[in-house]
Amino acid sequence: MTLLIHSLQSEWLKRKGSLASWLVLVGALFTPSIITLTQILRPAKVPAQFAAPDFWEAYFKNSWQSMLALLLPMGIILAVTLVTQLEYKNNAWKQLHTTPQPLTVVFVSKFLVLMALQVQLFILFNVAIFLSAVVTSAVLPTVSFPTEPFPWSHFITQSAYFFMDSLPIVAIQFGLSLLFRNFLVAVGTGLLFLVTTLVMLSWEFAFVFPYNYGLLNYLGRFPEKNLHGFALGWFAFVMILSYILYIRKNDKA
Secondary structure, three states: OHHHHHHHHHHHHHHOOOOHHHHHHHHHHHHHHHHHHHHHHOOOOHHHHHHOOOHHHHHHHHHHHHHHHHHHHHHHHHHHHHHHOHHHHHOOHHHHHOOOOOHHHHHHHHHHHHHHHHHHHHHHHHHHHHHHHHHHHHHOOOOOOOOOOOOHHHHHHHHHHHHHHHHHHHHHHHHHHHHOOOHHHHHHHHHHHHHHHHHOOOOOOHHHOOOOHHHHHHHOOOOOOOHHHHHHHHHHHHHHHHHHHHHHOOOOO
16 A cells, blocks of 8 residues: 555656646636636626526536537547656656566556546536636626526536546546557547547447447437446456556566
């Protein structure tokens, strides 16, 4: 446990040397900022929108639309690759593997750092959604802040589902980043998978693709299928496979 804690601290410090933290911040603020700007520039329908009894649920759903379709998977692909491949960039894999820590600890600590960044993204995004409504009502004199109680449980529950649905993307990109030294190859492969799933979104077997569970749940597709279960299944399978490939990889430099 002590080794894992020290390894986590080391990986968290190394993360500062990448653009991943900025990707998390920009990714969390982008959609709420665009929504806020649009409402301020086109305020005609905003008062009625803010007065609706289901305002927060509708606002939450509207904010997640573009996030789930493109921004979240693309952000995961870039951030995971940047963090995982820091050693390739700095030619430091040999130094890392000569330290007195098992390969399992290295693998787990890197993945936990990615999970921490993912949690940060989701928290910041939800806070940004709330602040978007605050800023809009403060700037526009004709708009009153919603009187409906803030549905914390709805935000937390739905965000947890979306987080669960995004885990296969994290796992696949993590495995690709460990397998390929070249940043462009890992990112390009991830983007190819993403585009493929978007193209096949209307297919009757679209639920088998691991990159689109969040969007499928948002759209209400395949209500008879346990898409969260599919997401967790893909996640577990890819993580186990990635671990085996990492441990058995001859050239880890």
